[in-house]
Amino acid sequence: MGVIRVAGLRKTYGTVSAVDGMAFAVDRGEVYGFLGPNGAGKTTTIRVLTGQIEPDAGDVSVLGTDPVADPIETRRRVGILPEQESPPSFLTPREYLAFVGEVRGLDPDRVAERTDTWAERLGFESKLDTLHTDLSRGQQQKVMIAQAFVHDPDVVFIDEPLANLDPLVQEQVKRFLVSYAADDNAVFVSTHNIDVAEEICTRVGIVADGRLVAERSLADDATDESLLDLFLDRVEGEDARDTPALEQLHT
């Protein structure tokens, strides 16, 4: 029984079909990679699953809640790290995390404790009292990662988790995501970075043109075909491998 279940999901924007018959399920203990090129429908799917927008058709369920009928309850129980940059906020990271904690009804002392833990883990202790708008993009991303986990959610939706992070922090975040899922939680990672997906995911769904075109378990898969080859086959077809490399273009 999946903690995330999607069946027959469709969503169009005007005449553009963003999601067209998506179906998959994610269980506890999984880091599920949602892999696809830009415009494949990944972000739209996450927005539907977190109750931000309504689908045109299909059934979705997250932790037994219905994001369409009760989006607030779904968002109360999950953590969300959105892809889009946050608008300029004049709160400090300490205040911002207190704000998120209060909106989520958490005990302020617990939030303060978790703020210190996350600041130390991601290395923004010295920025806790700097205005969010004056932080670098990487520092802002660290704060946004912290807010997604501040309430220990059972399911976390993450859109491009490693954007703007330095290599050291990337490694820490990757290790954390794997260990978080192993604690009987589910981590749903949307990315177009195949290396990252291969490294941290237990299972990967490949998305193209709004549909799930392939799924592969990475935990115990013994196939010879690399994830990159599978991705290229399913997204662009065999021709994709014939695309000239950058070195060739340069010459």
Next chain:
Amino acid sequence: MSEPKSTDGASATDATRSDAGLSTPRLLAILFREEWRLHTQLFGGWRFALFPLVIALLTVSAAVALIETGTAPGTVVGGLHVLAVGFGLYSGTAGFAGSDMLENVFGRLSLLLSSSTTLPLSRRRLLGAFLLKDGLFYAIVFVFPMSLGGLAVDGLSATPLLSIILFWLSLALVFAVGMATTVALIAVRTRGVPSWVIGLGIGLAGGGGWATGRLGPIRSVLVPIDGSPAAAGGLAVGTLAVTASSLAVYDPTYGRPSRTASDRFARVSDALPLEDAPLVTKSLLDLARSSGGVWKPLVSASILLALVAALVGVVDSITGVAPAPGIFFGGVLGLSAFTTYNWLTQFDSLEAYLTYPVSIADVFRAKRIAFVLVGAPAVAVPYLAAVVWFDATLVDAAVGAVLLAGYALYYYGLTVYIAGFDPNEFLFDAVRFAMFTVGVAVPLVPTLVAGFVVVPPSATLAVALALGGLVVGIVGLVLSSRAGPRWDARYRTE
């Protein structure tokens, strides 16, 4: 020997290459195309294309109404020039992507203006072209329709086309003066001059001019159509000189140092006995810590007060008719609700809130509370100043206070209902702008007429207006309450 570097970091060779690679006319053409696409994408092609027509209709209607009700033509001409300067002052900020003004209005943009960081284009040259483009673009899209108001002043003379062109040039020139002033102030700021020093300088200059009676000559210079061609030419040359000097002074490498703040969130939130306390607190702290802080709404309301007070003074001196100050200022100052709400929505977006377990209705309710907390004192101070300065009777002041509260709530509700979380979308969206204008005019125009006709207000009129203020306030509450579900449905089914 190393190549000499220009102050904006580009080498002399780079500058020459960029000049040779992209001519200024070509650069201007690209910038114009970008500007057009920005507006048509934000508002829709035909809604933006209709905007000049709406401006023309409004300007001509207002000018005709003012002339027909006895306002001196000179006052109308002066008022249009004040509007053009004001719009120029506002538009002058647009060239400085990265300043929080532009980012707050449109969000983070990837404009061509930012290309100077990745392409061999001088930041100053690009900025100069950007300002020139803005000046020409708005002179056509916004200032030209305004200049049609001159038809009402002059009537259809034998050479209406020439009259309109001259009036347009006059308005466009003072629009450029406004832009140049803002550009100069921003340029000075990039050289480390604190904002408060700039503000103090402006205040002292204005106060000094007023105290020494020198505002009259300044006014005549700022209405070029009433002065000599030489004075207008001098103003044009001066504006160009100020702009060129500002571009020379402007330091493109200026970076504001990181700011820190002590933890105030919990204290403010705990002090608010509300369910939506965290959402309200975020809005209040964002406003308080942004450039200009919580004073911004007060300054906006005070500017509105100064403009209307000047107009009332001129009308009074020419016609001998002065309105009941409480009713008049109560009705007009309520309009500051729009700017106050605008300030409160500059630092967040509805999309960002949709990652938390809150509804859009919760967010709008929190904004309404923040609006009352910020807007009430911001508008009460100018209103009290007006009723004291213009010597209102007690009844007039009391009725005006009811009107102020009710109308401010109504204008707020109207804004939220029509524009949702993006009040700036009124800019250049013909349909929304027209809806808002009609919505404002319906209660305001009869109130202003009553304020002018029955001075001081009779008991019957006072009771009627107070009741009207209450009803309009309730309508505003209903509109703002319905805005949440309305925009929730729109966002979630986009």
